[in-house]
Amino acid sequence: DADVTQTPRNRITKTGKRIMLECSQTKGHDRMYWYRQDPGLGLRLIYYSFDVKDINKGEISDGYSVSRQAQAKFSLSLESAIPNQTALYFCATSDPGSSGYGYTFGSGTRLTVV
Amino acid sequence: DAKTTQPPSMDCAEGRAANLPCNHSTISGNEYVYWYRQIHSQGPQYIIHGLKNNETNEMASLIITEDRKSSTLILPHATLRDTAVYYCIVISTGNQFYFGTGTSLTVIP
Numbered sequence: 001d002a003d004v005t006q007t008p009r010n011r012i013t014k015t016g017k018r019i020m021l022e023c024s025q026t027k028g029h030d031r032m033y034w035y036r037q038d039p040g041l042g043l044r045l046i047y048y049s050f051d052v053k054d055i056n057k058g059e060i061s062d063g064y065s066v067s068r069q070a071q072a073k074f075s076l077s078l079e080s081a082i083p084n085q086t087a088l089y090f091c092a093t094s095d096p097g098s099s100g101y102g103y104t105f106g107s108g109t110r111l112t113v114v
Numbered sequence: 115d116a117k118t119t120q121p122p123s124m125d126c127a128e129g130r131a132a133n134l135p136c137n138h139s140t141i142s143g144n145e146y147v148y149w150y151r152q153i154h155s156q157g158p159q160y161i162i163h164g165l166k167n168n169e170t171n172e173m174a175s176l177i178i179t180e181d182r183k184s185s186t187l188i189l190p191h192a193t194l195r196d197t198a199v200y201y202c203i204v205i206s207t208g209n210q211f212y213f214g215t216g217t218s219l220t221v222i223p
Contacts, residue, residue, distance in 0.1 A: 110155075
């Protein structure tokens with residue numbers, strides 16, 4: 001099984017619908033992140049969480065909300081989806097206590113809002 | 115965290131060394147240089163990181179200039195599977211990563 005699992009892998013939804021993207025990890029890391037990637041662009045940080053009780057906004061949090069249900073689970077919600085939220089979404093984890101402090105990414109969720 | 119500047123795209127012949135530059139002139143003493151790559155639309159993959167010494171692992175080498183204002187990622191023998199977008203990130207330990215647009219490397223047969 002993958003260290004960081006995102007569900008669903010692909011999703012098409014209609015404008016105005018509420019949608020949740022889920023992320024779970026088996027790394028045991030406290031820190032989790034949600035990024036968004038638009039075609040031809042780099043990744044932009046939406047929200048991040050340093051532990052279960054900690055939630056922080058990133059560069060582009062408007063229109064999104066998150067929930068850290070447990071150390072291993074971090075969900076991203078679009079309360080009322082709009083077409084310009086069509087993008088590739090990545091979840092990631094990290095452990096600042098490790099020597100590398102690298103991020104581990106999931107495989108991504110491709111979201112299309114029509 | 116310091117900003118980075120990378121060329122938008124580069125080509126490299128298969129089997130040759132690929133040298134990807136990154137400028138980070140505002141880097142501070144406690145900031146690390148990280149390199150990640152993203153193949154097609156997969157999740158970014160960690161390559162290597164360093165503070166001030168040159169580093170090497172099974173994937174690549176990282177050369178950091180003495181003044182730490184720039185670095186070069188070296189893929190010693192590029193293969194077609196190294197075609198990807200490469201991101202250079204400068205960050206202090208414990209902070210969150212901010213990605214730029216990276217360098218799109220195309221390895222040519």
